[in-house]
Amino acid sequence: MKRLDQLTSTRFIAILLVLFYHGxxxxxxxxxxxxxxxxxxxxxxxGVSYLYVLSGFVMSLVYFRPKEKFDIASYWTAxxxxxxxxYIISFLMVCYYYIDFVARVKPQKILANIFVLQAWIPTYAQxxxxxxxxxxVEFFFYAVFPFxxxxxxxQSTKKLIWTSLILWMLSQLIYESLWSGIYPQYxxxxxxxxxxxxxxxxxxxxxxxxxxRVGQDQVIxxxxxxxxLAGSIFLAAAYTIASSIFPQLPYNLQPMAGLLxxxxxxxxxxxxxxxxxxxIFLNRPALVALxxxxxxxxxxxxPVVWIYERALENSSxxxxxxxxxxxxxxxxxxxxxxxxxxxxxxLRNWLKNILKNxxxxxxxxxxxxxxxxxxxxxxxxxxxxxxxLSYRSTALLMFWSAFLLRTVLSATFNTFNPNNLYGSFQxxxxxxxxxxxxxxVVLAGIIFTAYSLGQFENFPRSIFIIDxxxxxxxSLAVRLLFKFFxxxxxxxxxx
Numbered sequence: 001m002k003r004l005d006q007l008t009s010t011r012f013i014a015i016l017l018v019l020f021y022h023g024x025x026x027x028x029x030x031x032x033x034x035x036x037x038x039x040x041x042x043x044x045x046x047g048v049s050y051l052y053v054l055s056g057f058v059m060s061l062v063y064f065r066p067k068e069k070f071d072i073a074s075y076w077t078a079x080x081x082x083x084x085x086x087y088i089i090s091f092l093m094v095c096y097y098y099i100d101f102v103a104r105v106k107p108q109k110i111l112a113n114i115f116v117l118q119a120w121i122p123t124y125a126q127x128x129x130x131x132x133x134x135x136x137v138e139f140f141f142y143a144v145f146p147f148x149x150x151x152x153x154x155q156s157t158k159k160l161i162w163t164s165l166i167l168w169m170l171s172q173l174i175y176e177s178l179w180s181g182i183y184p185q186y187x188x189x190x191x192x193x194x195x196x197x198x199x200x201x202x203x204x205x206x207x208x209x210x211x212x213r214v215g216q217d218q219v220i221x222x223x224x225x226x227x228x229l230a231g232s233i234f235l236a237a238a239y240t241i242a243s244s245i246f247p248q249l250p251y252n253l254q255p256m257a258g259l260l261x262x263x264x265x266x267x268x269x270x271x272x273x274x275x276x277x278x279x280i281f282l283n284r285p286a287l288v289a290l291x292x293x294x295x296x297x298x299x300x301x302x303p304v305v306w307i308y309e310r311a312l313e314n315s316s317x318x319x320x321x322x323x324x325x326x327x328x329x330x331x332x333x334x335x336x337x338x339x340x341x342x343x344x345x346x347l348r349n350w351l352k353n354i355l356k357n358x359x360x361x362x363x364x365x366x367x368x369x370x371x372x373x374x375x376x377x378x379x380x381x382x383x384x385x386x387x388x389l390s391y392r393s394t395a396l397l398m399f400w401s402a403f404l405l406r407t408v409l410s411a412t413f414n415t416f417n418p419n420n421l422y423g424s425f426q427x428x429x430x431x432x433x434x435x436x437x438x439x440x441v442v443l444a445g446i447i448f449t450a451y452s453l454g455q456f457e458n459f460p461r462s463i464f465i466i467d468x469x470x471x472x473x474x475s476l477a478v479r480l481l482f483k484f485f486x487x488x489x490x491x492x493x494x495x
Contacts, residue, residue, distance in 0.1 A: 026325030045256035060208025
């Protein structure tokens with residue numbers, strides 16, 4: 001169906017509220033910080049909820065095809081490719097900012113961020129790039145969506161609407177009860193846990209299904225539809241202003257859990273149906289481009305704020321704060337545009353091509369093998385907790401080096417390609433042997449370099465032999481098991 005670019009443009013407005021909320025507005029925020037506008041400028045939590053509703057709506061527009069088979073694997077791959085490249089870049093930027101402390105961070109906290117699981121673990125929800133918790137929520141939506149949409153194919157529109165409303169009411173009842181009972185002691189759980197945001201996404205998805213089944217064929221006067229749109233925006237704005245005056249109402253972070261989701265759904269649906277000059281204006285290429293850069297703006301703005309502030313503070317400028325206040329918003333928009341069009345898009349295309357020849361189960365199992373091998377190697381080589389702890393820094397450096405290096409080498413030698421399972425044992429084993437052996441040699445070189453520079457007191461040579469045996473043996477065993485059980489069907493000649 002035709003793209004609804006007027007919706008895309010609204011993403012930029014929501015992200016701008018997030019930038020203001022996180023302290024990046026500077027003089028632009030100060031100029032508008034007058035009541036009641038000031039209350040609306042603090043409405044970033046509602047803006048995040050709007051993005052969740054919009055995400056569900058757009059997912060339905062793109063993937064609700066009852067007459068076609070839903071390819072779940074392709075869907076998940078497409079969503080991963082859409083989100084992950086800039087996500088991991090933002091994570092690495094935060095690691096760079098905290099370069100002096102990263103080596104002392106718990107591996108499980110780093111892994112939770114690498115695998116986008118941090119919001120499921122309340123103590124890690126705000127670790128590293130604190131804005132990235134919402135990517136855990138989005139990945140949860142993407143995991144649920146295929147099963148919801150397959151169920152929705154068989155349901156009436158009326159039933160779907162009632163289901164979404166009941167889910168919304170139950171979610172709000174539970175959420176507000178928890179908020180009044182255990183906030184702020186369990187703040188990270190109440191605010192960021194993905195389940196509390198599912199109602200927004202489902203309501204948006206049902207709104208998208210209604211639009212496809214009913215809405216796009218409805219004959220409604222443009223003036224009537226515009227009245228519904230304006231009325232919905234007014235209700236959302238009025239509640240936001242009222243909640244800033246009356247503390248008895250849920251306010252600040254509370255609306256982020258979907259409190260206004262029904263109203264936000266009305267805004268999105270009526271805007272999708274709009275055919276007035278408003279949509280013509282929002283469909284302008286410049287505004288659409290800004291909307292398309294919304295994700296880049298969102299995921300990168302926290303590390304950019306930190307790095308930019310540090311750079312200004314270390315400069316010889318007389319008033320670095322004033323420079324930041326005037327320049328950050330224009331700079332962030334420029335970075336967002338550049339990152340979207342010249343980094344994110346090319347990376348997505350590259351990653352799509354790479355993933356065509358990668359078995360995700362093999363990749364995940366290899367990562368587990370890498371982590372387990374480092375742990376087993378050090379525990380097998382050294383006796384006693386005290387001796388093992390004395391090598392903790394060495395183990396951490398080896399773990400993170402192996403985690404990145406071995407993955408890159410495996411992709412380079414094509415060891416994740418399921419077609420390799422169907423050749424001879426030599427064809428299966430050769431790329432694994434090469435990638436594991438080269439990885440072990442380079443790992444030994446990295447640890448020896450650190451030892452030579454005085455970072456470690458000892459250089460445990462036998463560790464690398466044990467690790468090499470474990471990684472090689474387990475990697476080959478996994479591939480042989482995949483071949484034995486016929487996990488994959490052969491699609492082309494072995495490479």
